[in-house]
């Protein structure tokens with residue numbers, strides 16, 4: 355039987371890399387990477403080429419005709435682009451429709467969150483989903499909860515810094531909100547099943563390994579490492595203030611990463627940490643099918659096993675090829691625990707104090723941010 359031809363956009367990235375690995379390991383796919391010309395010599399790409407991945411050289415910002423050439427004879431397209439590149443998928447979707455692609459997987463792969471004003475990043479993705487639906491292009495939307503790889507805090511010893519790109523030292527609210535987690539490496543294993551499954555066509559699918567609270571993650575890492583981790587709780591009011599201030603700061607469009615990164619981090623904390631959106635029950639309410647229902651025999655990577663590897667120094671870091679990631683790692687403090695990525699992003703906004711003050715005044719009358727706090 356002919357293999358399903360899959361084109362992955364973003365193979366040099368974290369999500370795209372996991373998916374390409376999952377498809378290769380599965381063995382039933384003929385895999386192509388859509389790669390922009392400037393990235394054609396990246397080591398991550400060459401490694402995939404050596405394992406049989408074909409190249410379709412094209413930038414997402416190219417013309418629809420060029421994109422048509424890149425997607426001809428492809429059965430399934432999977433897109434894994436970064437937060438600032440979501441709208442760039444729209445011409446690709448149009449080309450896919452014209453080329454007769456059988457299934458388009460737009461770039462979801464985030465936490466569960468309702469559309470319409472909670473998370474800018476979710477709404478960026480929803481705009482693309484709406485275009486896909488208007489085209490009558492067959493699709494599957496896949497979300498994955500939080501990666502294990504960004505869920506755990508630093509250890510005071512600095513032992514796990516090699517695997518991290520932020521200090522990740524904030525507990526949202528009281529730290530008891532349940533949130534769904536997935537090992538980044540399992541995303542590709544789930545995707546290999548989802549994209550050949552008729553039950554997932556024109557559906558939203560939620561793939562997750564486990565549901566835990568932040569306090570439980572801290573306790574597990576303390577148990578594994580034998581180290582005591584300071585718990586730095588951020589009250590809901592502080593999150594609301596950050597969200598409002600970051601929204602005001604990022605009003606200018608097109609986005610400035612210095613402004614939109616703090617915004618989407620604050621909105622993530624609002625959604626999964628305060629509202630409790632990122633859990634399977636709410637996902638089902640929103641219309642997702644979960645992978646626990648679809649693939650009851652799937653064996654996910656255990657979070658304890660993953661954290662043990664992190665503490666032992668054998669885990670693979672994320673974003674380690676990025677200058678910004680290396681810079682963050684170098685600047686990790688060894689003594690204080692109050693400089694999360696969100697905090698750093700915040701301090702970079704020159705007028706942050708005045709914005710914070712304005713945000714505070716607004717909070718009392720802002721119904722849109724007074725969430726139910728599950």
Ligand SMILES: NC(=O)c1ccc[n+]([C@@H]2O[C@H](COP(=O)([O-])OP(=O)(O)OC[C@H]3O[C@@H](n4cnc5c(N)ncnc54)[C@H](OP(=O)(O)O)[C@@H]3O)[C@@H](O)[C@H]2O)c1
Pocket residue numbers: 363364365366367368369370388389390392393396412413414415434435436437439442461462463464465475498499500501504
């Ligand atoms: N659930 C979670 O915990 C979690 C965590 C992080 C991210 N995410 C989600 O996952 C998605 C992917 O994020 P990521 O961090 O995996 O991405 P990433 O590592 O930043 O990779 C982005 C990929 O997109 C490619 N790309 C960007 N612009 C392109 C263009 N114009 N033409 C062709 N290719 C282009 C990049 O290729 P080049 O090599 O050419 O740059 C790169 O391979 C995001 O949308 C985000 O929402 C979820």
